[in-house]
Amino acid sequence: MYDPKRWTNWCEKYRPQRLSDVVGNRKSVEELKRWAEGWREGKPSKKGLVLLGNPGIGKTTSALALANDFGWTVVELNASDQRSADSINRIVKPSALNESFDLDGNFVLAREGKRKLIVLDEADNLYEGRGEGKLGDKGGKQAIVEALKISQQPMVLIANNQRSLFKGVGNELKKLCSLVKFLPIDRESQFKLLKTVCAKEGKRVEPEVLWLIVEHSSGDLRSALNDLQSICTGKNEVRKTDTLALGYRERETVIFEGIREIFRNPDLRLVRKKVLSLGEEPKNIILWIDENLPYEYQNPDELSKAYDCLAQSDLFIGRSLHTQQYKLWRYAIDLMSCGVAGASKRPRMGYTRYQFPQWLIKMKRTQRERQLKRSIGEKLGRLCHLSRLSAQIHQLPFFRQLFKNDKEFAQEMTSQLNLSREEIKLLIEEEKEKKERSLFDFSIKQ
Ligand SMILES: Nc1ncnc2c1ncn2[C@@H]1O[C@H](COP(=O)(O)OP(=O)(O)O)[C@@H](O)[C@H]1O
């Protein structure tokens, strides 16, 4: 039973136990099932199955869930120090033939009519070494091929990299195994899963935060769940600003590095990856590119093409914010990264000093002022039965006039709205500033 007081990794806690709960890759899961049914009927199409795909997309999970669905015992080999020819001969071969001992020395019984599923995880790493000796990987590879040839039990090999798995002696594996490819998990399914986990854990997490995690994960559910858990630790509510804690945000130098990649790297795939790895929201990244584009692209044609892409990217960002369809981010990111990079064909040399976006500087400078306006708007809204925004737009200018010209009104409102010193100062100072501005404008017109 799960003990709530004990820390549990969410990946393990929410690892699907049955194939029907595995997210995505339906076709691959069906192939897995068909292969296992072949074994159950005693005439498997191939002895082994190779599950191939990126990390964190459900390969190990599916292998274990398959065994669970079919009531099979699992013999699992996944620590790299147990990959030698010696351990394969000692553990895998006897398992492949009949009853055996597992890695912990427990007796594993192939119960009547039931099979054992031999799972060799990270099988491509297994073959990557150079050793030739008794503990060498070459021996390990050969041992696997031999084990498969004699096996009377189903065997699953799991790998990220097809080439290193099949190279050399591994070529024989092609004949002995069927290949099942797993694809990265699509964004919507990831989002749905993260949302379900949040609900089960009683965490309120803003959807933008979940989308940011999904975008950053590149289809890797393990990393998405780990990010989610790390950001939720110690909190019941997570807002956008908390994504700073994920460590994939901000830091000027990191962003500068990212935009340098856009302007200078000819490999568009890498450019896109780099921009995604910034973990910044697209609406922020675009500001950095916008600010620095003219420092890099001086040819008017290139500049115009690049700004065209930025404008289109901005449209997608706007639409995603209005409709809450954060999957539109991917188009925004493609346009601002690959679109801008593709606008110039010339390699760029030399050093360019990038600038912090002026717009952000201005927003930062006026941050306190905007906060105060919001808080006055809120108080005023409550009094006038208006939303904060309507109060700010429709009531504040009028209110300010009265506040300035009518001392009694100002006193009464100060106490009724419980205005702070700073709020009062803002109301009055803004007026002063405006006065100055209008006088200045007047003198210019003269
Ligand atoms: N397709 C999936 N469906 C549901 N959860 C998944 C899926 N893929 C990964 N996960 C989550 O990520 C964790 C790691 O997945 P795993 O199957 O070990 O990945 P790998 O493909 O690297 O073997 C699982 O424990 C589970 O919580």
Ligand SMILES: [Mg+2]
């Ligand atoms: Mg795995």
